[in-house]
Amino acid sequence: MSDPAIEPTTESLDELADRLTAPQGRAITALLSNRTVEQASLACDVPTRTLFRWLSDDEDFRESYRLARASVVGHAITSLQAAAAESVEVLRSIMHNEDAPAHARVQAAKITLEVAVEAVRAESLERRIKLLEAREKAALKGRLR
Numbered sequence: 001m002s003d004p005a006i007e008p009t010t011e012s013l014d015e016l017a018d019r020l021t022a023p024q025g026r027a028i029t030a031l032l033s034n035r036t037v038e039q040a041s042l043a044c045d046v047p048t049r050t051l052f053r054w055l056s057d058d059e060d061f062r063e064s065y066r067l068a069r070a071s072v073v074g075h076a077i078t079s080l081q082a083a084a085a086e087s088v089e090v091l092r093s094i095m096h097n098e099d100a101p102a103h104a105r106v107q108a109a110k111i112t113l114e115v116a117v118e119a120v121r122a123e124s125l126e127r128r129i130k131l132l133e134a135r136e137k138a139a140l141k142g143r144l145r
Contacts, residue, residue: 016064024058027051028065032072088112 017025023046030044031037031051041048054061094100094108 012067016060016067019060020064024054024061024064027054028061028068031065032068 020028023044026044027040027046030040030046034040034043037051037055038048041051055065056062091108091112094104095112097105
Protein backbone atom coordinates (compact mmCIF):
# COMPACT_ATOMS: atom_id res chain seq x y z
CA MET A 1 0.00 0.00 0.00
CA SER A 2 1.44 3.38 -0.88
CA ASP A 3 1.91 6.07 1.72
CA PRO A 4 1.05 9.64 0.65
CA ALA A 5 3.65 10.96 3.08
CA ILE A 6 6.42 9.35 1.05
CA GLU A 7 4.87 9.49 -2.41
CA PRO A 8 6.45 11.91 -4.88
CA THR A 9 4.50 14.96 -5.95
CA THR A 10 4.12 16.16 -9.51
CA GLU A 11 7.22 18.27 -9.00
CA SER A 12 10.47 16.34 -8.67
CA LEU A 13 13.20 17.01 -6.17
CA ASP A 14 15.50 18.02 -9.04
CA GLU A 15 13.01 20.62 -10.28
CA LEU A 16 12.64 22.09 -6.82
CA ALA A 17 16.39 21.97 -6.17
CA ASP A 18 16.93 24.15 -9.24
CA ARG A 19 14.99 26.91 -7.46
CA LEU A 20 17.03 26.69 -4.24
CA THR A 21 20.12 28.70 -3.48
CA ALA A 22 23.42 26.92 -2.82
CA PRO A 23 23.11 27.58 0.95
CA GLN A 24 19.59 26.10 0.92
CA GLY A 25 20.87 22.97 -0.82
CA ARG A 26 23.62 22.61 1.78
CA ALA A 27 21.04 23.22 4.51
CA ILE A 28 18.84 20.36 3.31
CA THR A 29 21.83 18.02 3.27
CA ALA A 30 22.76 19.18 6.77
CA LEU A 31 19.19 18.79 8.06
CA LEU A 32 19.12 15.22 6.77
CA SER A 33 22.40 14.29 8.41
CA ASN A 34 22.12 16.06 11.77
CA ARG A 35 19.82 15.47 14.71
CA THR A 36 18.79 19.07 15.35
CA VAL A 37 18.31 22.26 13.40
CA GLU A 38 21.02 23.83 15.54
CA GLN A 39 23.52 21.13 14.59
CA ALA A 40 22.51 21.41 10.93
CA SER A 41 23.01 25.16 11.15
CA LEU A 42 26.59 24.70 12.30
CA ALA A 43 27.25 22.03 9.65
CA CYS A 44 26.07 24.14 6.71
CA ASP A 45 27.15 27.54 8.04
CA VAL A 46 23.63 29.01 7.87
CA PRO A 47 22.21 30.83 10.92
CA THR A 48 19.71 28.80 12.93
CA ARG A 49 17.07 31.52 12.60
CA THR A 50 17.44 31.41 8.83
CA LEU A 51 16.93 27.64 8.78
CA PHE A 52 13.81 27.98 10.91
CA ARG A 53 12.54 30.75 8.62
CA TRP A 54 13.11 28.65 5.51
CA LEU A 55 11.35 25.72 7.17
CA SER A 56 8.33 27.82 8.08
CA ASP A 57 8.06 30.37 5.27
CA ASP A 58 9.76 29.05 2.12
CA GLU A 59 7.45 26.65 0.27
CA ASP A 60 10.12 25.46 -2.20
CA PHE A 61 12.59 24.79 0.62
CA ARG A 62 9.97 22.98 2.71
CA GLU A 63 8.85 20.82 -0.21
CA SER A 64 12.44 20.04 -1.22
CA TYR A 65 13.23 19.02 2.33
CA ARG A 66 10.07 16.87 2.51
CA LEU A 67 10.95 15.11 -0.74
CA ALA A 68 14.56 14.58 0.34
CA ARG A 69 13.38 13.07 3.64
CA ALA A 70 10.93 10.86 1.74
CA SER A 71 13.77 9.65 -0.45
CA VAL A 72 15.88 8.78 2.60
CA VAL A 73 12.94 6.89 4.14
CA GLY A 74 12.33 5.09 0.86
CA HIS A 75 15.94 3.90 0.77
CA ALA A 76 15.71 2.75 4.39
CA ILE A 77 12.53 0.79 3.64
CA THR A 78 14.22 -0.88 0.68
CA SER A 79 17.12 -1.92 2.93
CA LEU A 80 14.71 -3.32 5.53
CA GLN A 81 12.82 -5.25 2.87
CA ALA A 82 16.07 -6.75 1.62
CA ALA A 83 16.91 -7.87 5.17
CA ALA A 84 13.43 -9.30 5.79
CA ALA A 85 14.18 -12.60 4.05
CA GLU A 86 17.29 -13.03 6.18
CA SER A 87 15.25 -12.29 9.31
CA VAL A 88 12.72 -14.95 8.38
CA GLU A 89 15.52 -17.48 7.91
CA VAL A 90 16.95 -16.60 11.34
CA LEU A 91 13.54 -17.06 12.97
CA ARG A 92 12.98 -20.35 11.13
CA SER A 93 16.40 -21.69 12.11
CA ILE A 94 15.78 -20.84 15.78
CA MET A 95 12.29 -22.39 15.70
CA HIS A 96 13.65 -25.63 14.23
CA ASN A 97 16.82 -25.80 16.30
CA GLU A 98 16.09 -28.36 19.01
CA ASP A 99 19.28 -27.32 20.80
CA ALA A 100 18.04 -23.72 21.17
CA PRO A 101 16.48 -22.79 24.52
CA ALA A 102 12.73 -23.35 24.62
CA HIS A 103 12.00 -19.68 25.30
CA ALA A 104 13.97 -18.68 22.17
CA ARG A 105 12.05 -21.21 20.04
CA VAL A 106 8.72 -20.04 21.44
CA GLN A 107 9.63 -16.39 20.90
CA ALA A 108 10.69 -17.07 17.30
CA ALA A 109 7.44 -18.94 16.63
CA LYS A 110 5.40 -16.18 18.28
CA ILE A 111 7.07 -13.45 16.22
CA THR A 112 6.59 -15.46 13.03
CA LEU A 113 2.87 -15.92 13.75
CA GLU A 114 2.36 -12.27 14.76
CA VAL A 115 4.00 -10.98 11.59
CA ALA A 116 2.04 -13.42 9.43
CA VAL A 117 -1.27 -12.36 11.03
CA GLU A 118 -0.37 -8.68 10.65
CA ALA A 119 0.47 -9.21 6.97
CA VAL A 120 -2.93 -10.83 6.39
CA ARG A 121 -4.63 -7.92 8.17
CA ALA A 122 -2.71 -5.38 6.08
CA GLU A 123 -3.63 -7.16 2.85
CA SER A 124 -7.26 -7.31 3.91
CA LEU A 125 -7.30 -3.61 4.77
CA GLU A 126 -5.67 -2.76 1.46
CA ARG A 127 -8.33 -4.73 -0.45
CA ARG A 128 -11.12 -3.09 1.55
CA ILE A 129 -9.72 0.40 0.98
CA LYS A 130 -9.37 -0.23 -2.76
CA LEU A 131 -12.97 -1.48 -2.87
CA LEU A 132 -14.21 1.59 -0.99
CA GLU A 133 -12.22 3.90 -3.26
CA ALA A 134 -13.66 2.17 -6.35
CA ARG A 135 -17.20 2.51 -4.95
CA GLU A 136 -16.61 6.18 -4.17
CA LYS A 137 -15.25 6.80 -7.64
CA ALA A 138 -18.26 5.04 -9.21
CA ALA A 139 -20.65 7.02 -7.01
CA LEU A 140 -18.98 10.29 -8.02
CA LYS A 141 -19.23 9.36 -11.70
CA GLY A 142 -22.92 8.56 -11.21
CA ARG A 143 -23.55 11.97 -9.64
CA LEU A 144 -21.77 13.78 -12.44
CA ARG A 145 -23.96 12.26 -15.14
